[in-house]
Amino acid sequence: MSQSTEEIALINAAKTDPVAFGELYKRYIERIYNYIYYRTGSVHDAEDLTGKVFFKAMDHISRYKHMGLPFSAWLYRIAHNLVANYHRDRSKTQEISLDNVPGNALTQKDLQPEKRIVKNQEVEDLLEVIRELAPNRQELIILKFVDQLSNAEIGQILRKSEGAIKSLYHRTLIELRGKMDSDE
Numbered sequence: 001m002s003q004s005t006e007e008i009a010l011i012n013a014a015k016t017d018p019v020a021f022g023e024l025y026k027r028y029i030e031r032i033y034n035y036i037y038y039r040t041g042s043v044h045d046a047e048d049l050t051g052k053v054f055f056k057a058m059d060h061i062s063r064y065k066h067m068g069l070p071f072s073a074w075l076y077r078i079a080h081n082l083v084a085n086y087h088r089d090r091s092k093t094q095e096i097s098l099d100n101v102p103g104n105a106l107t108q109k110d111l112q113p114e115k116r117i118v119k120n121q122e123v124e125d126l127l128e129v130i131r132e133l134a135p136n137r138q139e140l141i142i143l144k145f146v147d148q149l150s151n152a153e154i155g156q157i158l159r160k161s162e163g164a165i166k167s168l169y170h171r172t173l174i175e176l177r178g179k180m181d182s183d184e
Helices: 005-016 018-040 043-063 071-090 113-131 136-147 151-158 162-182
Strands: none
Touching: 005 151, 018 043, 018 071, 018 136, 018 162, 043 071, 043 113, 071 136, 113 136, 113 162, 136 151, 136 162
16 A cells, blocks of 8 residues: 555655644554554553654654655554563563453444353453464554554555465464464
8 A cells, every 4th residue: 555645745744844744643643542552451551652653753754755655654663663662661461451442342332231241251352362472463463453454554564575464364363263262
């Protein structure tokens, strides 16, 4: 997915115009926040790191060059590096509280209470298994299912070929299925 002419013009304007950068911020804030939230499991840390992503982006946008990749790939790369530093600094695994999951990830208002409890337990079990995956596989699951990116977009963000992403995705699903089957 390449950048549109309109987005390239907006990026070029953002190099000298804070209002134009504000437009880029509005376009990508939710996606970057969600990505960071699912990688950290903390609303507070996700807010803090998201702010840092956009501060770094604003600080370095004058050096941004169009390389045929979407602007979001650059933002995700900044977010990826900050999250890696976050985990390295903390060197511990944090759990995602299901009470704080944003958006529609766990919305089941149309289910009866007893079915909702079962569904929540299934989601909790899945999140627990996902947390056991290697960090690159967790990141793939987040980009694929939370941010709903294509394999090509994920490849650009992770700096891997689309074929490598398909292969990693396939191996990750097999691993998840195996872990879920062994937990039953």
